[in-house]
Amino acid sequence: MAEVLVLVDHAGGKIRKATAELLTIARRLGEPSAVYIGPNAETAQVTLAKYGAHKVYVYDDPDALEYLVAPQTEILAALVEKTSPLAVLIPSNAAGKEIAARLAIRTESGVITDAVDVTAGGEGVETTQSVFAGSYTVKSTVTTATAIVAVKPNSVAIEPAPAAGEVEKVDVTLSDAAKAVRIVESKPKEATGRPELTEAAIVVSGGRGTGGDFGPVEQFADSLGAAVGASRAAVDAGWYPHSNQVGQTGKQVSPQLYVAAGISGAIQHRAGMQTSKTIIAVNKDEEAPIFELVDFGVVGDLFTVLPQATEAVKKAKG
Amino acid sequence: MNIVVCVKYVPDAQSDRSFNEADNTTDREGVEGLLSELDEYAVEEALKIAEAGEGEVTVVTVGPEQAVNAVKKALQMGAHKAVHVSDEAIHGSDAAATSLILAEAVKKAAGDGTPDLVITGMSSTDGVMGVVPAMLAERLGLPQVTYASELTLHGDKVSIRRDGDAASETIESTLPALVSVTDQINEPRYPSFKGIMAAKKKPVETWSLADLGVDAGRVGLDAAWTKVTSFAKRPPREQGQLVTDEGDGGTKLAEFLSAQKFL
Incomplete structure (x- = not known):
């Protein structure tokens, strides 16, 4: 053989x-x-x-x-x-x-x-x-x-x-x-305890809609044992590290479940998550193109929807 | 400092990209094309280095007739001269063949030697394999320092910062070297009116495979080491359930997760 x-x-x-x-x-x-x-x-x-x-x-x-x-x-x-x-x-x-x-x-x-x-x-x-x-x-x-x-x-x-x-x-x-090429210095990133982005079964990502506050995104991710991702807009704004960027110029992920919070769904982002099995989005703008992809979508403010969902998930998991 | 930047002309990602039915290659004629966005960062970084000291920036592209627009844009941004390698035999070349053509073009552009620095984008926005920089380095026998989010030159060394998953690394190489840059490294300039006018007078050389001494039998669709056997448009995702939050949006979201056995 x-x-x-x-x-x-x-x-x-x-x-x-x-x-x-x-x-x-x-x-x-x-x-x-x-x-x-x-x-x-x-x-x-x-x-x-x-x-x-x-x-x-x-x-x-x-x-x-x-x-x-x-x-x-x-x-x-x-x-x-x-x-x-x-x-x-x-x-x-x-x-x-x-x-x-x-x-x-x-x-x-x-x-x-x-x-x-x-x-x-x-x-x-x-x-x-x-x-x-x-x-x-x-x-x-x-x-x-x-x-x-x-x-x-x-x-x-x-x-x-x-x-x-x-x-x-x-x-x-x-x-x-x-x-000829040598790594002269390596500063390890602070361990988050979360799974690696490309390997995770569940990914929760935040975008422009977070306004820079990733708290609700991270808490929801943690309730599900998920990795945290970010859109290019969020990374360019300096709100989240580039290594967490999902999209064409970041990571391409294909998890069982992908949750996009406050992300409009530009082609740059879709390139990184479109092949996910199940897609959920939370966005204030019901016209956001991300909703064209979703299995389940909530038109609403992520700052109220995500904390409520986090509590419900925690309760369901006991 | 002699810098060569390799760029690609790609179908606009905002348009409806597709394949040619006849030979399963990327359709480059039915859609608007442009300088790959990720290559603008490479051009900008080269210009910054050239402007900081003595340097000349040559931009090289391989592609069909309209691909010359990619190098023209780079000239408008401020590059000094440009090379467009065009030959009918190139159609359908895979990444390996493309790297062969680019390698010969880079050498010729540098006056049959090696430039001090070859800069590329991190990947194209159409093929997105991200392998050409490494292949080109291998062909040119150059060390490669890729995915740079910061680039510093000191003496005969180049050092970059790379933000990896587990660590932020400083990587150092001797020159000459090949560096690929990410979209984090700089903010590419828009061509100014003056730049656009000046670009009209800048030289654009057009080279064929014969000019580069590359045997046409080594490139193109028939020589490719991989071939696309079929392509299929993914069925568009059907929009599922959409609810408007009326104070219970989060609860409904959790109910959906539970129904789908995620909890």
Whole structure:
């Protein structure tokens, strides 16, 4: 069976959900092998095996994490050459897409990013993407021997499928070029305790209508265990960090439930949330275009509607 | 400082974007096009650097005839010269082929060398893959520092600030380098009347694949490493229930959540 490489996304050995999703998808195409870069591989190995990794390739030189994108590209390129995999699956986040891009050029392989589905096709790996602000669904085939696919989080339900997870050390000498770009300072963001935006099952976002007060949005989000997002207008006004922006120039999310509070629904915003399963909006303006998308909408002031909803949710949850 | 900015001519996101039925490529003729909004930030940043010291800004685009409008807009903003790579064989090129053409154009624009700095937007507003900057860096053998929300030059180094999910990072690279910028980095200027008049006298070179020494067989639809096999318009979402808050809007919202088993 053809090998399928999965680049592991982790924080100090703790596997992110997106990686388990990639392993689940990889099993449809062939035999998954995880590629783990960083220390604490032992902790990670257990989880990776649980989700179906037959092999776990480990590169544990801490140097690799000090530099950006290029080391991962070189390690993956060496593995592609060695194993001739059917596909390389990478999380479709900012760094993942760049690794995919560089790897594609280096190995002369076709690349697809932001895939929401991946299947084994007759003429090569087939992918599905949502394009033009989610208004079209596009199916593509990768025609090269190896397909490089960056897959969006929340594209598949995770299924465990225990496998051996046999560890194999990777020996690659990083080039000087790979060390040209260095992270010289990293200021960690204050932990909010909320789920990560692109991985969350529920997202509650605020926009211009908050007037800068995200309190009701955050409290409603917390009652639902949701992540908090923001429209570009809110971010441009300096009310919420750019890393929480949902939209074309921010994150594209596709949760089970998306709640837009005080957001009009410009194309820029719709591009980031239109593929959500269920959409709810609260807006004072009944003409707001966001209401064209909703499953349920409340024409009203978010400062009265959200706190009331928060209380009702808390009561219902006991 | 010699700066090359790569820009793209894209269908207006406000218009009804679609595909060509014949070959599943993006329809670039049936809709209004313009300089990709995200590329304006790249042009602005290059101009700021050039204005702060000695520097020349060259804008490069690859695309059909009307794509020249993208570089013209950049010239109106203040760029010094422009290059438009146009060739019928380019139609249908994927990101990999586009990066090949851009790489050769960047080298030629820099007088068959490498410019000190290549600046791009974070992604286009049509394809939105965001892979061309990384591919271009790989082709040019340049370090890449992407998603810059702040850019500082000191000596032979460039450093940027990037706001990631978990941390705000300062990233440093040696020059020459490729930098992609986000929409947080600056406020792009509007072309002034003077700028518009001056742009008319600025040189726009048009290059073919032959001018760049790129084999036409390596680009275009047939050479693409990926192909779009089908496209379908998503059915428009049907508007669900809309209630006007009469003091119980929040309660009704919670009832909906409960009925949908979110609670």
